[in-house]
Amino acid sequence: MKKIIILGATGSIGTSACDIVRTHPDDFKVVALAVRSNRAGVEKLAAEFGAKAYCGEDSAARAVAENDADIVLVSTVGLSGLAPTLKAIEKGMDVALATKEVMVAAGELVTNLAREHGVKIIPVDSEHSAIFQCLQENCAINAHWNRCVRRLILTASGGPFLDGPNDLSGVTPAQALNHPRWKMGPKVTVDSSTMMNKGFEILEARWLFDVPADRIDVVVHPESVVHSLVEFEDGATLAQLSPPDMRVPIQYAFTWPERRPAVRAKLDLPALGALTFRAPDENRFPALKLVKEAAQAGGTRTAVLSAADEIAVDRFLKGEIKYTDIVPLVRAAVERAPEIACDSIARVLEADSWARSFAASH
Ligand SMILES: NC(=O)c1ccc[n+]([C@@H]2O[C@H](COP(=O)([O-])OP(=O)(O)OC[C@H]3O[C@@H](n4cnc5c(N)ncnc54)[C@H](OP(=O)(O)O)[C@@H]3O)[C@@H](O)[C@H]2O)c1
Known part of the structure; x- marks a missing residue:
């Protein structure tokens, strides 16, 4: 039985993770859960x-410092995931990483420390889980995968504004939060609509x-069925497909290197008919x-x-500002x-704090 710590337990990813534990009570035991403000929710769980x-x-860092587990699921928002990720690594606990900002802000530090x-840093994001799954037969985890890889291809749903309106200046929060495929927390949903999420x-x-x-x-792949692809040196390209359900990659992060059964919607390829792909429009989505x-x-850029x-x-x-x-x-x-330079946690936090005050005052 694997012991698990869930950081961000009441969020979209955390809730799916709790579902997985409920359906596999003999495989997983939750030892600690952390949230920022939803005390009633975390106490119930x-x-x-x-x-x-x-x-x-600072609940996430405390939960990691005071408990031992086989896997720490990091699914808080933003840089709040960094300190607990580093602490989990220092304690020798594998990390199932959903909070992409940790790698965006401090990827070099985190991966060096993990080595x-x-x-092991096991991806939870559906695209990175897809790549991870495509790489399984080909390369060892945390090794130098790039030796056999020519190119990674991340798929993007394109979000709610893929085809319109032409003028995005009047977009409201409600429109930006209305993602056509995925139900996620508000920050990642808005990032998805600007494609900043894909950049991250x-x-x-x-x-x-x-x-x-x-x-x-x-x-861009609006159907969100192919979650990402790996093109290898020999010209072969592997893809991972599944219905858009975050429980698939979360469960894989928990069970890796094995798989466990799950009662979920299956892919019905004839019903889907066609899968479409197109290049992203970098003028419309300048975040990329x-x-x-x-x-x-x-x-630290x-x-x-x-x-x-x-x-x-x-x-x-x-x-306060327009879309x-x-x-x-x-x-x-x-x-x-x-x-x-991105050579210590203190430098990352210094850059983070500079950026926050700049963005709050301009
Ligand atoms: N949702 C998805 O499908 C998805 C897919 C891929 C990647 N991700 C990434 O996964 C992360 C989580 O996304 P989400 O959609 O699950 O977010 P969410 O629904 O907004 O949930 C965030 C969770 O983190 C907790 N939290 C926030 N700050 C915290 C802190 N300082 N200490 C402890 N807990 C804290 C929140 O607690 P409170 O409720 O008490 O505030 C909540 O439980 C993000 O980085 C996102 O980019 C999400």
Whole structure:
């Protein structure tokens, strides 16, 4: 039986993770759960699972520090996932990582530390889980996968504004939160609509799979059935397909390297009929270009990108800025950020804090 700590237990990913534990009570035991403010929610779950409940801004780090487990599911929002991820690695616990901002802001630090401690970072994001699954037969986890990989291809649903309206300046929070395929928390849903989320996933893949960002491409696939692909050196391309249900990659992260049965919707390919693919429109979705530039600049630019985006999305949801202000505000932060090397947690936090105050005041 694997012992699990769930950080962000009341969120969209955390709730799916709890479902998986309920359906496999002989395989998993939840030992601790952490949330930021939903005390009643976490206490109810803790009573159900016989686990410890943690609530508050530093609850995730405390839950990891005070408990031992085989896997820590990191599914909080933003940089709040960084300290508990580093703590889990230092304690030798494998990490099932949903919080992509951890890799966006501090991928180099996190992956170096994981290698040092022999800890596995198992992807939960559906695209990265797809790549992970495609790589299984070909390469060993946390090794230098890029030797046999020519290109990673991340699929993107394209979000609610793929085909219209032409003018996005009047988009409201309700429209941006109405994702056509996935039910997710508000921050990641808005990021999906601007394609900033896909940009973050390029950076996440860069560190998880040790493949340079210029060998990671994005293709728009509105049906969200092919979750991502790997093109190998010999010309073969593998893809992973499943219905859009986050419980598939979360469960795989928990059971890897094995699989367990699950009662879920199956793919009905004849009913689907056709799967379509197209290139992303980088003029309509300028976030993709911005992310590539930040990746190229290196250092803590990607930490700035992530933090500024968190504030910009929050300001948009509060009605303080327009939808079309989000990416330009993040770009301004990235371009005006001081040069700070990404060589310690303190530097990442310094860049993060600079970006937050910049994005809050411009
Ligand atoms: N949802 C998806 O399908 C999906 C897919 C791929 C990747 N992701 C990534 O997974 C992460 C979680 O997404 P989500 O959609 O599940 O978010 P969500 O629904 O907004 O839930 C966030 C959870 O994290 C908790 N939390 C926030 N800050 C915390 C802190 N400082 N300490 C402890 N707990 C904290 C929240 O607790 P309270 O409720 O008490 O605030 C809540 O339980 C994000 O990074 C997202 O990009 C999500």
